Amino acid sequence: MNVNVFLRNVVCLVGSMLFMMTLSWRLSLITFILVPIIFVASKIFGTYYDYLSEKTQNNVAQSNDVAEEVISTMRTVRSFACENYEGDRFYQRLTDTLNVTRTKAIAYVGFLWVSELFQTFIVVAVLWYGGHLVLVGRLKSDLLVSFLLYQMQMADNLRQMGEVWTGLMQSVGASRKVFEYIDREPTIQHHGKLKPERLAGKIEFKNVHFAYPTRPQLPILRDLSFTAEVGQTVALVGPSGSGKSSCIALLENFYLANAGQILIDGVPIDEYEHHYIHQKIALVGQEPILFARSVAENIAYGCEVTEQDVVTSSQMANAHGFIVQTTQQYQTNVGEKGSQMSGGQKQRIAIARALVRQPAILLLDEATSALDTESESVVQEAISKNLEGKTVIMIAHRLSTVEKADKIIVINKGVVEQQGTHEELLRQPGTYATLVQRQMLGDHKNAPKAIKPSGESAIPVSPPHSTARSLLGTSFSQSASSFQSK
Structure with a gap:
């Protein structure tokens, strides 16, 4: 006009x-x-x-x-x-x-x-x-x-x-x-064309350097190198801000490394086709994001699957039970950002969304840290029973989650400081033993004290290092017994 x-x-x-x-x-x-x-x-x-x-x-x-x-x-x-x-x-x-x-x-x-x-x-x-x-x-x-x-x-x-x-x-x-x-041109161009019939899931970080674009003067990862073998569960442990979540972000191709290589099955991650690699790598974060649509649409988000696939993945994620109890079952609207669901329910729907893709690599970024004990137990069970055959990278601060990993990688200030099993790292002085000691001391302080006779002290007097050693020994014994039972 x-x-x-x-x-x-x-x-x-x-x-x-x-x-x-x-x-x-x-x-x-x-x-x-x-x-x-x-x-x-x-x-x-x-x-x-x-x-x-x-x-x-x-x-x-x-x-x-x-x-x-x-x-x-x-x-x-x-x-x-x-x-x-x-x-x-x-x-x-x-x-x-x-x-x-x-x-x-x-x-x-x-x-x-x-x-x-x-x-x-x-x-x-x-x-x-x-x-x-x-x-x-x-x-x-x-x-x-x-x-x-x-x-x-x-x-x-x-x-x-x-x-x-x-x-x-x-x-x-x-x-x-x-x-x-x-x-605006995307910072990360998806030019990869590789779509192999099968992705085994071996992950390699080779001399990776990384800093966020908004803070280029503050390096997050410094010459970081580690390997996660096929079917292995690897836990990334370290103080806050050490670069654990940055590793997840790089694996999800949210950012490009400043230097070094990130390889999947020996191939740089940017050579894989964009939709293919995100079909094979699934992420479950600390705060799952759900969309204001039905449960089924949230689970099937981003991939073409059948209704039976949605139900099967929900059963694997321990979500089927509470879904069928709702009035519209899988057609129930979860509300804006999942507001109609509890924290544990949202997390289980997020796990089902990850499992329905049948990923070769599963990324767990503190997936249970924000949940209460009961919800954590249900979600942890859903995760544990679906790890077989998948390469898993998990970030967790709780000892009960970390000690079950096949390999623990301790990252401190952007570098790999230690790596090994839970038992191996407990025998070594370093960051991991310190983190375990602090957690055990915290649990020890929060535990109720036994009532002692008036003539006996409720708190035995012993040097601090011997207390730490006994706590580490207790943790090691508990871990060893659980390892043997497994």
Whole structure:
């Protein structure tokens, strides 16, 4: 519609200018002498209006962000009695939007006023000089009237073209972000074409260096190297911020390593076809993300499977029981971000979503750390009974989870500090023994104290290192007995 209006007015404008030139070139010269000034003013206004439109869109987006954030975290807001604070914050964002919109309206009115002022000045100048030409006999009065009518037509054409230009600038400012996202090239290009019939699942990190793009000066992984053999369960252990989750992110191809190689079955991970490799590598995170759709759609997300496959994977994940107890069973909507499900239920649905793909590699990023004891037990059982034949990389802080791994890799400050089984690492002084000691001491302190007779001390006095040694010995004995039972 705007293009039609613009083209029609361009044709009318050109025609009016030609007729005006044939009627009186002198009056035409007076008319056109101020037209460049009007165009310059339009250009300046258009640039400023474009800036205001973009600023308006940014403020509207910020207001929407505040509203969405508060609505999605309403329980937290209510529990801290911050309703008024969040309301004031939203009101402030709306006020900022209103101020920019008011500025934009004032700028538009100012532009119209300036344009009308120039056009009025041109009409007055033409009437004055045209009247002079009529009085001296150089122009007939009827031609002057015709000239003024064509001039009014030209002014109307310019006004409508200005409105189209204003709307165009507003659209450009509002859509700039959209076009920026459309034109943005992905940082990680998926050029891989490799799709082997079978993926065994051997993982190799070779001299990997990595830093996040937002913090390139802060290296996360420094010359990291380790191997996870086919069907092996490998636990990554270490202090917070040591780079464990970064290894998972690199395996998921969320980022590119700055140096070194990440190999799957001896092939660099970026040589595999994008959809294929993510079909073979499944991730279960600490906070599973569910979509506001049915349970079945969430489980089958990203892959084409049958209803029976969905049910089978749910049974494997210990999720079938609670799903069939809901009113619509597998068609039950889980709510926004899974709000209709408990933490343990969401985690089991996430495990079913991973298992339905029949992955060769399973990544567990603290999959049970946020759950209560009962939910953790059910989820841990679902994980344990489905590890056979899969290469598993798990991140966990709880000793009960880590000690069952075939290999434990201790990462500290981005480098592999120790690796071996639970029993082997307990015999070595280092980070792992320290972490186990701290956890055992924490459990020991939290355990209820036995009541002693009045003459006997409830807390035996012994050197700190002997206490740690006894705790480590106890942990080792428990682990060894569980290992033998297995």
